[in-house]
Amino acid sequence: QEVTLRLSHWLPPQHAVPQTGMTEWTQSITEASSGEIQFEIFPAQQLGAAPDHYDMTRDGIVDIGYVNPGYTAGRFPIYELTGLPFLSSTGPAAGKAIHEWYQGDYAEAEMGDVYFCLVNPHEPGRFHGNMPIRVPADVSGLNVRPAHSTMARFINSLGGSSVQVPAPEAREAIARGTADAVTIPYEAMKVFNLAEVTKFHNDMPLYLSSQVMLFNQGSYDRLSDSQKQIIDDHCTPEWSQRFSEGWAIYDEGVRQEMIDSPDHEVFMPSDDELALWREAAEATVVGALEAVDAAGYDSEVVFNGLKDALAANDSAY
Amino acid sequence: MAEADLVALSGFAALFVLMLIRVPIGVAMGLVGVGGFGLIAGWAPALNLLATSPLRTVTDFNLTLIPFFILMGVLATRSGMSRELFRAASAVTGSMKGGLGMATIGACAGFAAICGSSVATAATMTNIAYPEMKRAGYGDDVATGIIAAGGTLGILIPPSVVLAIYGYITEQDIGALFIAGIVPGLLAVIMYLVTVRLWYGRHLPKGSAFSWREALAAMRDVWAIALLFVAVIVSIYLGVVTATEAAAVGAVLTGLIGFVRRRLDMRSLMESLVEALRTSVAVYTILIGAIIFGYFLAVTQVPQKLTQTLVDLGLGAYGTLGFILALFVVMGCFLDAMAMIILMVPIVYPVIIALGFDPIWFGVIVVMTVELGMITPPVGMNVFVIKSIARQVGLVQIFKGVLPFVVTDVLRLVLLVAFPAIVLFLPQTMG
Amino acid sequence: MASRAVGLVEKIAAVMLGLVTLLIFVSAIGRYLFARPVPDAFDLSRLTLAVAVMWGFASVAYRGSHIKVDLLAHGLPPRVRKWLDIAAWLALLVFTGAMTWKIGGRLISQWPRGELTMDLRLPHWPFLAAILVGLIMALAMTVGRLWRILRHGEGLEAHESYDGQDEGAGHG
Ligand code: NA
Numbered sequence: 001q002e003v004t005l006r007l008s009h010w011l012p013p014q015h016a017v018p019q020t021g022m023t024e025w026t027q028s029i030t031e032a033s034s035g036e037i038q039f040e041i042f043p044a045q046q047l048g049a050a051p052d053h054y055d056m057t058r059d060g061i062v063d064i065g066y067v068n069p070g071y072t073a074g075r076f077p078i079y080e081l082t083g084l085p086f087l088s089s090t091g092p093a094a095g096k097a098i099h100e101w102y103q104g105d106y107a108e109a110e111m112g113d114v115y116f117c118l119v120n121p122h123e124p125g126r127f128h129g130n131m132p133i134r135v136p137a138d139v140s141g142l143n144v145r146p147a148h149s150t151m152a153r154f155i156n157s158l159g160g161s162s163v164q165v166p167a168p169e170a171r172e173a174i175a176r177g178t179a180d181a182v183t184i185p186y187e188a189m190k191v192f193n194l195a196e197v198t199k200f201h202n203d204m205p206l207y208l209s210s211q212v213m214l215f216n217q218g219s220y221d222r223l224s225d226s227q228k229q230i231i232d233d234h235c236t237p238e239w240s241q242r243f244s245e246g247w248a249i250y251d252e253g254v255r256q257e258m259i260d261s262p263d264h265e266v267f268m269p270s271d272d273e274l275a276l277w278r279e280a281a282e283a284t285v286v287g288a289l290e291a292v293d294a295a296g297y298d299s300e301v302v303f304n305g306l307k308d309a310l311a312a313n314d315s316a317y
Numbered sequence: 318m319a320e321a322d323l324v325a326l327s328g329f330a331a332l333f334v335l336m337l338i339r340v341p342i343g344v345a346m347g348l349v350g351v352g353g354f355g356l357i358a359g360w361a362p363a364l365n366l367l368a369t370s371p372l373r374t375v376t377d378f379n380l381t382l383i384p385f386f387i388l389m390g391v392l393a394t395r396s397g398m399s400r401e402l403f404r405a406a407s408a409v410t411g412s413m414k415g416g417l418g419m420a421t422i423g424a425c426a427g428f429a430a431i432c433g434s435s436v437a438t439a440a441t442m443t444n445i446a447y448p449e450m451k452r453a454g455y456g457d458d459v460a461t462g463i464i465a466a467g468g469t470l471g472i473l474i475p476p477s478v479v480l481a482i483y484g485y486i487t488e489q490d491i492g493a494l495f496i497a498g499i500v501p502g503l504l505a506v507i508m509y510l511v512t513v514r515l516w517y518g519r520h521l522p523k524g525s526a527f528s529w530r531e532a533l534a535a536m537r538d539v540w541a542i543a544l545l546f547v548a549v550i551v552s553i554y555l556g557v558v559t560a561t562e563a564a565a566v567g568a569v570l571t572g573l574i575g576f577v578r579r580r581l582d583m584r585s586l587m588e589s590l591v592e593a594l595r596t597s598v599a600v601y602t603i604l605i606g607a608i609i610f611g612y613f614l615a616v617t618q619v620p621q622k623l624t625q626t627l628v629d630l631g632l633g634a635y636g637t638l639g640f641i642l643a644l645f646v647v648m649g650c651f652l653d654a655m656a657m658i659i660l661m662v663p664i665v666y667p668v669i670i671a672l673g674f675d676p677i678w679f680g681v682i683v684v685m686t687v688e689l690g691m692i693t694p695p696v697g698m699n700v701f702v703i704k705s706i707a708r709q710v711g712l713v714q715i716f717k718g719v720l721p722f723v724v725t726d727v728l729r730l731v732l733l734v735a736f737p738a739i740v741l742f743l744p745q746t747m748g
Numbered sequence: 749m750a751s752r753a754v755g756l757v758e759k760i761a762a763v764m765l766g767l768v769t770l771l772i773f774v775s776a777i778g779r780y781l782f783a784r785p786v787p788d789a790f791d792l793s794r795l796t797l798a799v800a801v802m803w804g805f806a807s808v809a810y811r812g813s814h815i816k817v818d819l820l821a822h823g824l825p826p827r828v829r830k831w832l833d834i835a836a837w838l839a840l841l842v843f844t845g846a847m848t849w850k851i852g853g854r855l856i857s858q859w860p861r862g863e864l865t866m867d868l869r870l871p872h873w874p875f876l877a878a879i880l881v882g883l884i885m886a887l888a889m890t891v892g893r894l895w896r897i898l899r900h901g902e903g904l905e906a907h908e909s910y911d912g913q914d915e916g917a918g919h920g
């Protein structure tokens with residue numbers, strides 16, 4: 001039977017994700033089902049706010065939700081580990097690794113009321129500021145717009161303050177001096193016009209922000225067996241990697257632009273400086289692991305599992 | 318017609334029926350929104366909208382500036398700032414024909430610079446300026462008409478609650494929108510002054526001339542308003558604070574100044590907080606309902622199809638813009654200004670952007686258009702508020718008095734469409 | 749009795765609004781002068797304001813001062829108007845009831861773990877619980893208003909307003 005699935009996300013329709021990975025993925029499903037499975041895509045928070053996408057998917061307001069678990073601090077402590085500093089330096093392969101690690105028990109424990117489908121990290125986020133940020137001490141006294149709560153904790157631990165503004169307003173926040181820097185991937189230089197105000201970039205791959213694609217359980221259960229099979233085939237670690245590639249290519253293009261531009265300084269820390277950064281990140285890691293312990297898991301096992309999966313996919317830092 | 322279109326259309330019909338029987342506007346939109354969403358996507362999800370959506374709306378940091386600006390306006394009213402403004406303006410124009418009327422416009426403009434609401438501006442000026450104009454022999458129609466029009470300056474001149482909501486919906490910088498509103502707001506003041514002078518002036522009595530000493534004393538009293546305007550609008554322009562911070566700073570400073578000048582005490586502060594709270598709740602209720610109604614419309618895909626249809630009509634950029642604005646004017650005859658912005662802007666905004674118009678410019682244009690609805694029959698909020706205070710004046714009289722200002726409003730709208738730079742040059746100089 | 753309860757609820761909510769305004773003021777000064785905003789000013793202000801709004805929602809339900817279209821009602825004889833008012837406030841009751849039910853469920857699913865604030869990592873659920881208390885009070889007060897319309901013929905005109913200017917003074 002024919003079925004139309006409502007897919008909701010919060011990115012503008014012309015963004016790299018809906019243009020590349022999401023299009024490829026939905027078209028592949030429609031083709032594999034000979035047109036039986038169609039999609040109605042609702043971009044730009046048309047059906048709900050970005051942080052509500054998990055609840056919207058669970059509650060059936062949409063059939064498929066593109067969710068950033070980092071928007072709801074404390075709710076998915078295991079998954080939040082994926083946002084820790086210095087885990088990985090590349091998005092797509094990390095997406096495959098995180099998928100392999102999280103699917104099964106962890107997904108069941110934290111996101112058990114939905115059908116877990118895909119992991120979609122962006123290329124690692126970095127520091128971009130209106131002044132150079134070369135060593136951890138440079139963050140002290142700065143107002144930084146963090147990408148998610150893990151980054152907020154990292155910035156606070158370095159003696160900086162976190163400033164909450166929506167990503168589209170990050171440019172104004174820096175232009176007006178509300179914030180001095182952001183942690184965000186390179187693409188934001190274009191997507192949110194940040195290149196106009198942040199001329200200094202620290203090129204060290206700092207952290208990942210990994211969105212997930214989830215199905216409402218009922219919407220999945222209503223599919224026929226053959227349709228379920230098609231969805232299962234499109235909810236694999238391999239698809240997590242493939243889904244993320246378009247975004248990574250776009251991000252790398254913007255990075256190269258920044259390197260080539262005479263107006264921008266792209267700084268790569270030396271090994272010694274990198275060691276300082278990694279040491280400074282320790283407190284943040286400890287805090288995140290404590291949250292996992294508090295939720296009733298053995299954080300060491302969980303975290304080692306994540307690091308092993310990343311190493312197995314050649315995507316560890 | 319597809320089934321979803323039919324549901325959307327019935328939704329609008331049900332909404333109007335519920336509103337007519339005095340169901341709170343926000344509640345009407347929320348109920349119809351949930352009902353319609355239920356028909357399209359199932360009842361369980363629709364009911365769950367009632368947890369997700371209201372919680373998100375009331376906890377949204379980007380909306381907190383609305384209660385702050387409302388509080389600032391209430392505190393300014395309580396500490397007698399509108400009366401001072403009126404006195405100062407009278408000192409300037411008093412000796413002219415129609416001087417009191419011009420002073421009313423001037424005082425409205427000054428008050429608008431620290432108050433974000435049309436209705437509040439109209440209400441406070443009815444209390445202050447209407448008795449004075451009556452005493453000087455103004456007709457009821459002229460006196461109330463001037464106040465109704467002057468009140469609209471409340472949302473034209475920044476800060477403006479409606480402009481802030483436009484910025485919230487379209488994710489545009491609220492600070493830039495406020496700065497963009499300054500010059501068009503001043504233009505409105507000048508055109509209203511000219512209207513009073515040229516249209517009514519010949520028949521209006523002169524005001525009493527002030528002595529220099531009186532005039533100076535009156536001017537000296539308005540320092541507080543000047544200070545607040547600088548603290549709020551200029552610091553937004555310079556980028557010292559965000560719009561939200563500016564709103565909080567403005568409210569706290571207004572309270573402090575009131576205390577220093579002994580115009581406020583703990584009791585009146587408490588009353589002001591309560592009044593601001595009630596008004597804010599009323600606004601939030603509309604927001605909650607309108608956002609749910611918006612999700613219902615989105616899931617029917619009617620707005621998306623409407624966008625396509627409008628573009629396909631081939632009216633050209635300005636033809637389409639004219640069509641949309643005419644739609645706003647017609648709907649504004651029946652609907653509340655804020656409800657209309659929340660309901661209609663998400664639908665027409667994609668078209669406007671697709672046609673290549675500037676989003677900041679359109680914000681100012683659309684606020685001016687809905688503002689027109691506040692003074693045109695049959696539903697004109699400003700007119701109703703004036704009526705509720707000056708009870709003996711008939712609605713028809715007020716609408717009659719306001720007519721010349723409607724003409725200048727349309728004229729001003731045409732000017733701003735023809736010369737977008739009037740709106741855009743100032744925000745473009747911001748940091 | 750009911751009026752005094754409403755007055756108290758309203759005052760507590762109004763103080764919350766005042767405190768939030770002060771918090772943002774202090775945080776803005778701290779950020780501008782000392783590059784030190786108040787930690788969690790963002791989350792604490794929005795969550796507290798949410799509680800204030802929901803408690804205020806209760807008082808507005810009692811006072812009848814929601815923004816509504818009075819056009820038709822003013823042209824009707826009082827007897828007809830009374831029944832329309834009852835219908836209108838029953839609609840409010842249904843809406844509030846459904847919201848209370850759904851948000852109550854959300855609280856249960858969030859308690860005792862769930863979302864945390866960004867900087868201090870304080871739990872959200874106490875705020876959610878306070879919001880729910882506001883909604884339950886709103887239900888009671890909506891019933892209270894319905895009772896007064898039915899028994900005493902008191903309509904939906906705003907009560908205890910200041911200079912008649914608080915009805916909808918914010919919109920527009
Ligand atoms: Na204003």
Ligand code: NA
Binds near residue numbers: 650691
């Ligand atoms: Na009207």
